[in-house]
Amino acid sequence: MTMRRTALKPPDAQQASIANVAERAGVSIATVSRVLNGVANKASPETVAKVRQAVAELDYRPSSAGKSLRQKQSRLVAVLAANLANPTMAAIAASTEVALRKQGLVMVLCDTHDDPDLQDEYLREMRAQQARAIVFLGAVASPMLDMMRGGSTPLIFVNRRDPGDPDGDFVGIDNAQAGRDVAAHALERGVRRPALIHAPLASSATRARVVAITESFAAAGCPIPPSLILGPPEREHLAIGYAAAGMLLQNGDQFDALICTGDLIAFGVHRFIEETADPAPPPIYGFDDNPLNDWVAPWLSSVLIPYSTFGQAVAELITGDLVGTDRQRVLPHRLIERRRS
Amino acid sequence: MTMRRTALKPPDAQQASIANVAERAGVSIATVSRVLNGVANKASPETVAKVRQAVAELDYRPSSAGKSLRQKQSRLVAVLAANLANPTMAAIAASTEVALRKQGLVMVLCDTHDDPDLQDEYLREMRAQQARAIVFLGAVASPMLDMMRGGSTPLIFVNRRDPGDPDGDFVGIDNAQAGRDVAAHALERGVRRPALIHAPLASSATRARVVAITESFAAAGCPIPPSLILGPPEREHLAIGYAAAGMLLQNGDQFDALICTGDLIAFGVHRFIEETADPAPPPIYGFDDNPLNDWVAPWLSSVLIPYSTFGQAVAELITGDLVGTDRQRVLPHRLIERRRS
DNA sequence: GTGAAAGCGCTAACAT
DNA sequence: ATGTTAGCGCTTTCAC
Numbered sequence: 001m002t003m004r005r006t007a008l009k010p011p012d013a014q015q016a017s018i019a020n021v022a023e024r025a026g027v028s029i030a031t032v033s034r035v036l037n038g039v040a041n042k043a044s045p046e047t048v049a050k051v052r053q054a055v056a057e058l059d060y061r062p063s064s065a066g067k068s069l070r071q072k073q074s075r076l077v078a079v080l081a082a083n084l085a086n087p088t089m090a091a092i093a094a095s096t097e098v099a100l101r102k103q104g105l106v107m108v109l110c111d112t113h114d115d116p117d118l119q120d121e122y123l124r125e126m127r128a129q130q131a132r133a134i135v136f137l138g139a140v141a142s143p144m145l146d147m148m149r150g151g152s153t154p155l156i157f158v159n160r161r162d163p164g165d166p167d168g169d170f171v172g173i174d175n176a177q178a179g180r181d182v183a184a185h186a187l188e189r190g191v192r193r194p195a196l197i198h199a200p201l202a203s204s205a206t207r208a209r210v211v212a213i214t215e216s217f218a219a220a221g222c223p224i225p226p227s228l229i230l231g232p233p234e235r236e237h238l239a240i241g242y243a244a245a246g247m248l249l250q251n252g253d254q255f256d257a258l259i260c261t262g263d264l265i266a267f268g269v270h271r272f273i274e275e276t277a278d279p280a281p282p283p284i285y286g287f288d289d290n291p292l293n294d295w296v297a298p299w300l301s302s303v304l305i306p307y308s309t310f311g312q313a314v315a316e317l318i319t320g321d322l323v324g325t326d327r328q329r330v331l332p333h334r335l336i337e338r339r340r341s
Numbered sequence: 342m343t344m345r346r347t348a349l350k351p352p353d354a355q356q357a358s359i360a361n362v363a364e365r366a367g368v369s370i371a372t373v374s375r376v377l378n379g380v381a382n383k384a385s386p387e388t389v390a391k392v393r394q395a396v397a398e399l400d401y402r403p404s405s406a407g408k409s410l411r412q413k414q415s416r417l418v419a420v421l422a423a424n425l426a427n428p429t430m431a432a433i434a435a436s437t438e439v440a441l442r443k444q445g446l447v448m449v450l451c452d453t454h455d456d457p458d459l460q461d462e463y464l465r466e467m468r469a470q471q472a473r474a475i476v477f478l479g480a481v482a483s484p485m486l487d488m489m490r491g492g493s494t495p496l497i498f499v500n501r502r503d504p505g506d507p508d509g510d511f512v513g514i515d516n517a518q519a520g521r522d523v524a525a526h527a528l529e530r531g532v533r534r535p536a537l538i539h540a541p542l543a544s545s546a547t548r549a550r551v552v553a554i555t556e557s558f559a560a561a562g563c564p565i566p567p568s569l570i571l572g573p574p575e576r577e578h579l580a581i582g583y584a585a586a587g588m589l590l591q592n593g594d595q596f597d598a599l600i601c602t603g604d605l606i607a608f609g610v611h612r613f614i615e616e617t618a619d620p621a622p623p624p625i626y627g628f629d630d631n632p633l634n635d636w637v638a639p640w641l642s643s644v645l646i647p648y649s650t651f652g653q654a655v656a657e658l659i660t661g662d663l664v665g666t667d668r669q670r671v672l673p674h675r676l677i678e679r680r681r682s
Numbered sequence: 683g684t685g686a687a688a689g690c691g692c693t694a695a696c697a698t
Numbered sequence: 699a700t701g702t703t704a705g706c707g708c709t710t711t712c713a714c
Contacts, residue, residue: 015468017707028685033709044683061469065415066707068406069690076449084438085632090431097425097452106466108417109450111438125447127356128402238636267636274639291426295579295608296637298615358691369701374693385699407691410706 016058018066025054036062068130077105077318078126080119082138082160084111086237086264088288088307089137092158095311096135103319105132114202116142123148133318138203139163156317158310161204171313173333175205178303179212181335182285185301186257187220191283194257195228197244197265199237209261209287228255241268249276257282263290266300281340289336297338304334357399359407366395377403409471418446418659419467421460423479423501425452427578427605429629429648430478433499436652437476444660446473455543457483464489474659479544480504497658499651502545512654514674516546519644520553522676523626526642527598528561532624535598536569538585538606540578550602550628569596582609590617598623604631607641622681630677638679645675 022029027047034042035051043051054060068074077100081089097107108131112119123144126134133154139145141163148155149165162168186194196213199206210229217224230244241260245268248255258281260266266286273281281299289304290297313329315321363370368388375383376392384392395401409415418441422430438448449472453460464485467475474495480486482504490496490506503509527535537554540547551570558565571585582601586609589596599622601607607627614622622640630645631638654670656662 015471019707029708030686030710031684034684037709042683047683059465061465063410063707064470065406065409066690067709069404069410069692069706070708070710072690074406084431084435087428087431090425090428090434093431093450094425094452097450101451106449106470107451108447109434109438110442110448111435124400124402129405129447130356238633267633271636271639292579292608292633292637295583295612296633298612359693360691370691371693371702372700375700378693383699388699404691407706408693410690410708411692411694413706 015063016060017063018060020058021051021054021060024058025050027051072130073132074130075105076108076126076129076131077133077135078108078110078122078129078131079135079137080110080112080122080139082112082114082140084109087290087292088263088305091291091307092137092310095308096314097311099311099315100318103315105315105318112138112140114138114140116140120144127153135314135318136160136162140202154318156314158314159203159205163202163204166204167328169317169327171310171317171329172205172331173303173305174330175208176212178287178333178335179209180216181333182259182287182303183213183216183220185335185337186259186283186285187217189283191257192222193228193255194224194259195230195244195248195253195255196224196259196261197241197269198229198231198261199240199265200231206261213259227251227253237262237264238268238271241265241270242272243268245269245272249273255282257285259285261287263288263293263297263300263302266302267297270297270299283339293336293338299338299340301335301337301339304336306331306333356404357401359401359403361399362392362395362401365399366391368392413471414473415471416446417449417467417470417472418474418476419449419451419463419470419472420476420478421451421453421463421480423453423455423481425450428631428633429646432632432648433478433651436649437655438652440652440656441659444656446656446659453479453481455479455481457481461485468494476655476659477501477503481543495659497655499655500544500546504543504545507545508669510658510668512651512658512670513546513672514644514646515671516549517553519628519674519676520550521557522674523550523600523628523644524554524557524561526676526678527600527624527626528558530624532598533563534569534596535565535600536571536585536589536594536596537565537600537602538582538610539570539572539602540581540606541572547602554600568592568594578603578605579609579612582606582611583613584609586610586613590614596623598626600626602628604629604634604638604641604643607643608638611638611640624680634677634679640679640681642676642678642680645677647672647674 018029018032022032032051035048079093093109100107110122119140120142135156137158138160139157156169158171161170198210201207214224232240232243234240234243258269263286266284284300286300286302289302293300359370359373363373373392376389420434424430434450441448451463460481461483476497478499479501480498497510499512502511539551542548555565573581573584575581575584599610604627607625625641627641627643630643634641
């Protein structure tokens with residue numbers, strides 16, 4: 001039996017309401033509300049002081065239910081992620097959480113598993129929650145999305161653009177440019193016949209990368225043969241890479257570089273190659289630059305995407321801190337070169 | 342200019358309220374409420390039908406603000422994670438989200454950065470939100486925690502136990518046993534002089550592992566010399582491992598295995614060793630069994646912790662589906678052996 | 683500068 | 699079996 005609860009307050013102290021604060025400060029409820037919400041020049045300094053004191057003494061916080069009910073809007077911001085198991089999504093979610101928090105907003109994280117029905121279920125739920133905004137980390141087309149587009153709830157698309165409106169609010173990188181950067185880097189180093197392994201093309205980001213890469217090589221006079229462009233049907237990026245590497249090596253097709261549209265795909269590719277003990281594997285490229293790369297994948301050149309700043313951009317889009325600016329937040333990327341020592 | 346909004350409904354249709362449903366169904370709002378909440382034998386079949394129909398037609402969902410205000414409890418469950426950048430935490434959060442969802446609960450994810458002040462800030466916020474329960478993924482001692490312990494909001498501790506009450510609701514593995522398992526495995530394979538690299542001992546999980554490992558080796562007649570037990574002051578697990586490996590190799594101390602209290606630490610250790618091109622590194626042990634291990638760390642033996650089932654256990658603890666059972670959910674672990682081919 | 687009061691959507695007495 | 703109504707905590711007119 002350990003001693004519990006030193007009890008500065010009674011065990012389950014009823015949470016103070018605005019009425020308690022008003023009473024304690026000797027003012028009306030309306031005054032407390034005005035003070036707390038900083039309604040301009042509407043309270044004498046002494047009143048303000050009294051109220052603040054009462055608030056502190058009672059450790060008062062406005063009930064979000066009361067507030068939401070009244071204002072028809074909550075402080076919740078929903079983040080619908082296509083796949084939380086993907087460390088990249090988790091990283092964006094983490095940075096978003098911090099940025100929202102600074103604005104007094106609360107992040108609700110949901111995993112849609114890239115499923116339209118589940119996404120709609122969440123959209124409905126968030127409408128019931130009167131969410132302040134909805135952030136998509138990899139949106140998928142769905143009926144409710146169509147319904148809400150143009151409504152009063154801001155919809156923010158991260159990485160992948162709105163499948164139904166390429167001009168919607170967006171945070172991400174210039175994937176076409178990133179693709180060209182990778183191609184240019186490889187070409188400069190003598191690559192002429194790369195293999196290209198990509199994730200499902202439902203994602204606008206993946207599509208843009210694939211198109212840019214193939215066009216770059218074609219423009220350089222060495223179009224990538226179709227047999228070297230692989231997009232296996234697996235669901236997991238790791239499995240896609242592993243399977244693709246298997247097909248490539250089995251076919252005996254020659255290639256002098258491996259370009260993957262994501263780091264996890266590259267991990268899968270590398271695993272297969274390691275297992276077959278290829279003495280001199282070609283250079284491998286990825287996208288994302290997973291934070292673990294320096295530690296576990298020193299062989300992987302990758303496009304560093306500044307995920308840790310995405311949250312900030314998302315928050316700005318939501319709070320409207322960037323008035324007049326356009327709502328396409330294209331953030332800078334950078335190719336990180338790594339090679340076997 | 343793309344065509345937007347095919348408008349089956351007016352653009353920003355006011356979300357239907359219970360009154361609208363009642364009107365449409367030709368009944369009172371109380372009846373609607375009863376039907377929707379399944380209050381037993383309190384409605385005729387035809388009334389139920391009418392209500393359900395109206396609900397469907399209006400695509401009605403109860404406002405959570407109204408509900409929360411009335412019932413003094415929301416459907417939000419807060420998950421306070423010590424470090425979202427850690428894939429392990431993200432994995433637990435993901436599984437928790439799914440399990441809560443099935444119960445109609447909504448997960449709010451927060452990153453405390455292991456900071457007591459920030460944790461308290463979140464606890465206050467969640468009190469204002471009238472959260473249904475609070476889940477700690479790596480709790481840290483803090484004043485508000487002490488305040489809320491014993492209150493009416495369930496507190497669930499995952500991985501790390503409540504720093505102020507070892508008997509609080511818990512979901513995790515038997516870390517002492519896991520430590521013994523690792524030691525036994527190593528001893529069986531001839532290890533007699535391992536190095537032990539550990540994270541900060543503030544975590545009860547880490548402490549239990551360290552104690553069990555050192556005791557096991559001592560009991561086997563080969564106590565680990567203090568110079569081989571390292572807990573560098575770095576904050577990041579990866580950096581801890583890298584720094585520790587550096588110290589170890591610099592000292593020239595002999596050791597025949599590397600035991601790390603976490604996989605990320607092992608990643609850091611391995612990186613340093615790779616860089617120094619040690620031809621025959623000793624076996625390396627970790628804890629967590631990061632899902633990426635099979636792909637990027639085939640040299641790492643690790644204790645597989647069933648994180649994907651943690652969410653289920655957490656949800657059961659919250660909804661009280663496990664009446665009578667004790668509230669210490671110790672889940673099974675398993676040592677996964679991997680070695681260089 | 684401050685207070686009184688309406689009303690947001692919902693549930694739970696209570697009444698019928 | 700169903701309807702009426704009070705009231706949860708808050709913001710916001712409208713008076714004063």
